[in-house]
Amino acid sequence: MQTASTYICERLCNKSIRDISLLLNIPQSTVSGIITKWKQLGTTATQPRNGRSHKMTERGQRMLKHTVHRCRQLSAESIAKDLQTSCGLQISTTTVCRELHGMGFHG
Structure with a gap:
């Protein structure tokens, strides 16, 4: 599995999104999304x-x-x-309700 840093490094080496996609065998949309996220936030974390x-689990x-x-x-109180x-x-009775x-x- 490739990490996001691999995509970023390839992009910084002036490779196109299509080339990165073919090189790593992943969809272009994935590469594009990761690079966009990195440009906007400065991180891919x-x-x-x-x-x-939520307090209640499934x-x-x-x-x-x-x-x-x-x-x-x-x-609700007795259920809690x-x-x-x-x-x-x-959990409280309010959470139960x-x-x-x-x-x-209802009711």
Whole structure:
């Protein structure tokens, strides 16, 4: 696997995007994207993203959905306590409500 620095070095040696693509056997769009990113940011490293990461993982969401399907009469507070005891998730009742609304459960 080639690194982004290889593409940049080839470009600095006055080779065209087509030549680099043929030389390394990768698509021209990949070479072009990496060179554009390098020109704009000065690096090809992944930049930090905006916002906070989600508290609930996919596994936690599946467990939440399973809990709600098992007993639809539970309150958000009891669901949060149930998830804490069963899988060790420390989530608030507000997070439970938000996740349930995202899954299509209301009320």
